Amino acid sequence: MNSRTTMKQHTGRLLIQTLWALVGAAALAVAGPSLALHERITVHIDGSADIALVITRQGMPAGPILIPCAYAGIHDLTSPDSGVVVRLQEDQDIRFFRVEAGEQEGRPVTIRMVVPRYVDWEGMKRADFGNMTLTHTFRNTTPRTVTTYRGDVLLPEWLTVTSVVSSIPAQTEKDPVSPYDILRDGGRTGVSIRTRDLRPGDATAITFRCKPVEKSPVLFGLFALAGLAYLIFFRDVLKEKTNGSAATQNPQP
Amino acid sequence: MGCWWTGSATEIIITMSERTVDDLLDLEKHKLSVVHKRKVNTTERWMTYLGFPGGIAVFLLLYFMPTPAGLTAGGQAVIASFALALVWWVTEPLPTYVTSLCLMALLVFLDGWDSKNVLGVLGFDVIWLNVLAFILSSVLIKTQIAKRIALSLVVRFGSSARPMLLAFVLLQLCLAPLIPATAARTVMTLPIMLVVGAIYGATAEEPNNFGRNLFLQNLLGINICSSGFMTGSTANLIAIAFIANMTGTKIYYTDWMFANLPVVIVAMGFAWWIGPKLLFPLKGATTLPQIPGGIDALRTQLHKMGPVSTQERKGAAIFGIVVFLWITDRFHMQWFGFEIDAVMAAMIGAIITLLPRIGILKWNEADIPWHLMIFSAGAYAGGLALNDTGAATWVVQRIFTQLHFGTDVNFWVVYVIVIAIMMYSHLVFTSKTMRTIILIPFIIALAQQLGFNPIALALPAAFTIDWVVGLPISAKPNVILFTTGQYSVLDNLKYGLVIATLGVVLLTIAGFTWFHTLGLTP
Numbered sequence: 001m002n003s004r005t006t007m008k009q010h011t012g013r014l015l016i017q018t019l020w021a022l023v024g025a026a027a028l029a030v031a032g033p034s035l036a037l038h039e040r041i042t043v044h045i046d047g048s049a050d051i052a053l054v055i056t057r058q059g060m061p062a063g064p065i066l067i068p069c070a071y072a073g074i075h076d077l078t079s080p081d082s083g084v085v086v087r088l089q090e091d092q093d094i095r096f097f098r099v100e101a102g103e104q105e106g107r108p109v110t111i112r113m114v115v116p117r118y119v120d121w122e123g124m125k126r127a128d129f130g131n132m133t134l135t136h137t138f139r140n141t142t143p144r145t146v147t148t149y150r151g152d153v154l155l156p157e158w159l160t161v162t163s164v165v166s167s168i169p170a171q172t173e174k175d176p177v178s179p180y181d182i183l184r185d186g187g188r189t190g191v192s193i194r195t196r197d198l199r200p201g202d203a204t205a206i207t208f209r210c211k212p213v214e215k216s217p218v219l220f221g222l223f224a225l226a227g228l229a230y231l232i233f234f235r236d237v238l239k240e241k242t243n244g245s246a247a248t249q250n251p252q253p
Numbered sequence: 254m255g256c257w258w259t260g261s262a263t264e265i266i267i268t269m270s271e272r273t274v275d276d277l278l279d280l281e282k283h284k285l286s287v288v289h290k291r292k293v294n295t296t297e298r299w300m301t302y303l304g305f306p307g308g309i310a311v312f313l314l315l316y317f318m319p320t321p322a323g324l325t326a327g328g329q330a331v332i333a334s335f336a337l338a339l340v341w342w343v344t345e346p347l348p349t350y351v352t353s354l355c356l357m358a359l360l361v362f363l364d365g366w367d368s369k370n371v372l373g374v375l376g377f378d379v380i381w382l383n384v385l386a387f388i389l390s391s392v393l394i395k396t397q398i399a400k401r402i403a404l405s406l407v408v409r410f411g412s413s414a415r416p417m418l419l420a421f422v423l424l425q426l427c428l429a430p431l432i433p434a435t436a437a438r439t440v441m442t443l444p445i446m447l448v449v450g451a452i453y454g455a456t457a458e459e460p461n462n463f464g465r466n467l468f469l470q471n472l473l474g475i476n477i478c479s480s481g482f483m484t485g486s487t488a489n490l491i492a493i494a495f496i497a498n499m500t501g502t503k504i505y506y507t508d509w510m511f512a513n514l515p516v517v518i519v520a521m522g523f524a525w526w527i528g529p530k531l532l533f534p535l536k537g538a539t540t541l542p543q544i545p546g547g548i549d550a551l552r553t554q555l556h557k558m559g560p561v562s563t564q565e566r567k568g569a570a571i572f573g574i575v576v577f578l579w580i581t582d583r584f585h586m587q588w589f590g591f592e593i594d595a596v597m598a599a600m601i602g603a604i605i606t607l608l609p610r611i612g613i614l615k616w617n618e619a620d621i622p623w624h625l626m627i628f629s630a631g632a633y634a635g636g637l638a639l640n641d642t643g644a645a646t647w648v649v650q651r652i653f654t655q656l657h658f659g660t661d662v663n664f665w666v667v668y669v670i671v672i673a674i675m676m677y678s679h680l681v682f683t684s685k686t687m688r689t690i691i692l693i694p695f696i697i698a699l700a701q702q703l704g705f706n707p708i709a710l711a712l713p714a715a716f717t718i719d720w721v722v723g724l725p726i727s728a729k730p731n732v733i734l735f736t737t738g739q740y741s742v743l744d745n746l747k748y749g750l751v752i753a754t755l756g757v758v759l760l761t762i763a764g765f766t767w768f769h770t771l772g773l774t775p
Contacts, residue, residue: 128364129364131364160320160325160326161325161326162325162326162327162364163325163326163327163328163641163642164325164643176495176690176691176694177694177698178643178646181323182322182323182324182325182328182643182647183322183323184320184321184322184323189320209327211326211364213326215316215317219316220313220317223309223312223313224309224313226309227305227306227309227310228306230305230306230346231302231305231306234302234305234346235302237298237301237302237346238298238299238302239298240295240298
């Protein structure tokens with residue numbers, strides 16, 4: 001058998017591939033421009049949301065940059081970073097954030113805003129168990145590729161994530177790493193979606209169900225009672241049965 | 254007068270003996286569709302008594318605790334429900350199929366998995382394969398093929414229990430490369446096991462240690478012999494695909510076989526020794542056939558069966574067609590333009606079997622244990638819900654996160670832990686495919702992160718995929734063999750845990766020696 005040789009050849013090939021990957025990544029980091037976005041949406045009980053967007057760009061020419069904006073009725077659009085100027089810009093019904101980094105050029109820039117009606121809890125359709133379905137979508141409406149995107153949606157404390165219904169990109173056998181996480185931040189739960197290389201027009205999205213956190217104390221009581229009742233009324237289980245040991249529970253005719 | 258009396262007495266004795274032998278070998282009387290009540294010992298009675306409230310306590314604790322980070326509320330409900338079912342399956346305060354129904358109801362009522370998904374499990378190919386396999390198994394029983402093969406085996410090897418058990422080890426090793434589908438191998442050998450078990454006095458009503466050894470050893474053989482070959486199961490191929498995609502290294506059929514088949518053979522040898530010696534000891538009379546007249550009576554029985562009947566030929570032909578389709582699956586595309594998978598091959602066999610005039614069985618003669626289908630459906634629903642809600646991934650992530658591997662960690666420490674996690678994880682995963690999809694990419698990523706050759710960890714981990722011997726819900730053959738009533742869930746768990754530990758030890762030793770010689774491990 002020449003498996004030993006095969007395995008060693010494989011190891012060699014693996015090393016070469018790893019080296020190539022490292023060289024490729026380094027080259028990309030040096031030469032290629034990259035734009036990373038991290039959006040954090042904190043939804044409140046009244047349906048409003050505080051949104052923080054961290055923009056990290058590397059290797060891109062200095063000057064203002066356009067970032068896709070999917071929200072309407074934005075309030076209090078600011079940046080905590082000194083010298084950063086951010087304003088909303090609309091072009092053929094498509095909204096953008098126009099960000100001028102100023103003295104923050106080359107460093108991550110954070111912009112913050114408030115969206116008063118991010119969710120209409122009252123008008124939202126409720127399914128079984130009080131479940132509501134929410135979708136967070138980010139579409140790259142700019143002509144520039146977004147190298148990495150991460151979007152976190154944190155729910156109010158009275159809600160919890162029941163399940164993730166779907167995501168873009170989806171987890172597949174070919175790409176087994178889950179593109180989303182379930183978050184917990186203090187008393188809040190939420191979801192996080194991440195993706196790479198969003199070309200112009202591409203979108204990433206996550207659809208999830210959420211429901212009120214409370215669990216029925218009746219259920220607790222019923223189960224506890226059932227357990228106790230079994231201990232009391234099924235004591236005969238402990239007795240050795242001398243006859244009928246071979247009896248069938250549902251003998252056939 | 255005396256002569257008449259003696260003659261009559263002898264006649265009576267012979268008639269009684271023959272009736273006993275006939276009764277024991279008449280599998281129509283040991284129907285799998287009938288649920289038998291087993292004799293239980295004191296420990297099992299206490300487990301049953303405490304199992305019900307114990308399961309509830311575990312459920313309440315897991316369900317009402319605050320939802321941990323990274324887990325959805327649905328995932329938490331599924332973990333709690335599955336834990337409850339696991340405790341009840343092992344301790345059996347309720348019949349296993351009732352526990353499955355409870356699990357399915359809980360999944361829906363607690364918003365873990367929706368009812369459409371839960372109810373849909375009964376239509377899965379695995380359930381269909383079980384139903385069709387039992388129809389085919391009934392053919393072997395009705396036509397007496399199983400009885401003839403079993404009697405021939407016992408007459409040749411069955412003078413005592415150990416050579417008989419060894420014969421089954423060899424049988425499983427021979428069948429594994431020919432028929433990849435484990436359910437198919439189970440259904441082929443199950444009727445033979447039933448006859449041999451009956452000869453050694455093991456029935457569903459009165460299980461004994463020979464039956465436990467025979468059925469659990471075959472359960473092990475059917476499962477782990479698949480791990481000797483890359484094509485032994487779909488999950489093996491998925492693992493290979495992950496290794497190829499994520500590391501760029503192709504593993505060949507012979508790489509896999511040369512590395513792992515020796516481990517499988519050694520494991521089977523150990524299991525053959527360890528079962529009757531330590532786990533379910535065979536002593537004195539239990540090592541001999543329990544038939545009046547012993548081997549001679551069985552030889553007489555075999556002789557009495559006469560030449561192979563037309564019914565037997567017909568049954569063998571039908572079974573032959575199905576086995577042929579199972580063996581030649583890789584050529585179907587070339588021959589027919591489409592692939593006939595294991596389920597459809599079994600369906601073709603079932604159709605021929607049930608055809609009026611041409612076939613062998615009437616519907617009422619097909620011995621289909623529906624309680625098993627319900628039990629399986631519940632187990633699969635629980636397993637799939639664990640996967641669908643991300644709960645299984647979360648558990649695995651938590652385990653690896655808790656381990657806190659530093660970059661200076663020794664390769665062998667990681668190797669043993671990875672093999673152990675992969676091995677014992679079959680107790681909570683009801684699907685080998687899901688287990689592979691979740692764990693193998695994790696292991697590859699872990700190896701890359703720690704700077705080890707990913708294949709040195711991922712390939713030995715993949716060798717454990719088919720070691721699914723811990724519980725009746727762990728794999729298809731386990732579910733099928735459990736219906737025989739020859740062993741309890743606790744027997745299965747005890748055997749499975751010992752064998753899984755043996756597997757970890759063997760793969761660790763192989764890692765130091767054989768795999769190292771092959772250049773697989775450093």
